[in-house]
Amino acid sequence: MGGTLRRRGYKLTPQRRAVLRTVALSQDHLTPAAIYDRVRQQHPGIGLLTVYRTLQILTELGFICEVHAGGSCGSYIVGSPEHHHHLICSNCGKVINFTGCNLSELEQRLSQQTGFEIESHLLEFLGCCRSCQKIA
Amino acid sequence: MGGTLRRRGYKLTPQRRAVLRTVALSQDHLTPAAIYDRVRQQHPGIGLLTVYRTLQILTELGFICEVHAGGSCGSYIVGSPEHHHHLICSNCGKVINFTGCNLSELEQRLSQQTGFEIESHLLEFLGCCRSCQKIA
DNA sequence: TTGTAAGTGAAAATAACTTTCATATAGATA
DNA sequence: TATCTATATGAAAGTTATTTTCACTTACAA
Numbered sequence: 465m466g467g468t469l470r471r472r473g474y475k476l477t478p479q480r481r482a483v484l485r486t487v488a489l490s491q492d493h494l495t496p497a498a499i500y501d502r503v504r505q506q507h508p509g510i511g512l513l514t515v516y517r518t519l520q521i522l523t524e525l526g527f528i529c530e531v532h533a534g535g536s537c538g539s540y541i542v543g544s545p546e547h548h549h550h551l552i553c554s555n556c557g558k559v560i561n562f563t564g565c566n567l568s569e570l571e572q573r574l575s576q577q578t579g580f581e582i583e584s585h586l587l588e589f590l591g592c593c594r595s596c597q598k599i600a
Numbered sequence: 601m602g603g604t605l606r607r608r609g610y611k612l613t614p615q616r617r618a619v620l621r622t623v624a625l626s627q628d629h630l631t632p633a634a635i636y637d638r639v640r641q642q643h644p645g646i647g648l649l650t651v652y653r654t655l656q657i658l659t660e661l662g663f664i665c666e667v668h669a670g671g672s673c674g675s676y677i678v679g680s681p682e683h684h685h686h687l688i689c690s691n692c693g694k695v696i697n698f699t700g701c702n703l704s705e706l707e708q709r710l711s712q713q714t715g716f717e718i719e720s721h722l723l724e725f726l727g728c729c730r731s732c733q734k735i736a
Numbered sequence: 737t738t739g740t741a742a743g744t745g746a747a748a749a750t751a752a753c754t755t756t757c758a759t760a761t762a763g764a765t766a
Numbered sequence: 767t768a769t770c771t772a773t774a775t776g777a778a779a780g781t782t783a784t785t786t787t788c789a790c791t792t793a794c795a796a
Contacts, residue, residue: 476762477775479775480774496752497752509775509776513776516754538752551710570701574727580689580725581727582687582726587723588722591719593714593715613743613792613793615744646745647744649744649785652785
């Protein structure tokens, strides 16, 4: 983490470490406010503003990802540099990362049909995880 | 529109008609505030609150869709009852609807691998439309 | 035509996020 | 290791987005 930050001109501060740690330790996606609450338990002085700033940088660097499906807009989950997507439990918020979306064929078709130059895609699945199925 | 609303216990008011009309006439995705501004030109008395409420109902009924990709969270575009997805121009915001996402194979694989019961998916492409390519 | 469930708009409240700025600190460099 | 400076921090205030409450109004079923 330190290396990646420094390479981009950012510094590795205890606050940033704490924010990433908090997101990484959570199974489910968290809002900035929820992250703030958790980080404060270990790091009482931190400001919500620092959390916002840090989330932005960590997203930019690919350490974390924002999720959208199921009203989760503006929540964050730990990420990985490789291209991947999210499968989100609509009940408990648990997120599973997966790779192999295989959308290049569809992208080509769309590009041909519309003349768009395709840059990226957003793909998320919403479902009910095994433990929530048992409860329901 | 009226029939669908009534069937669900909603009423067809001039405000609702105006909001849908505004979204439907736009090529690109609009925020609630932008919709409010446009609707007000034809319908000065309308409140922003009514716009919010209407957007919620129209989304629920499938007349409009919310888009997410490229920081467009909380913007709306006209929709259609059939299953479809969006291709969004990252420059001008223009949205094209398309069908045939063909994700059932991937859904099955994920379901098997994770035990999730998959409910839905969110798929959006971001690109640069033909007219914006010329300008750039 | 009338009754009523649903809808509206105003105002205020809350939530989400950003700006500004003085102070503090990571970490490069001497 | 000490110093220096670009970057980061936190407090406070400001802005934007969204929701709640409530008294009044209206669509539309009977």
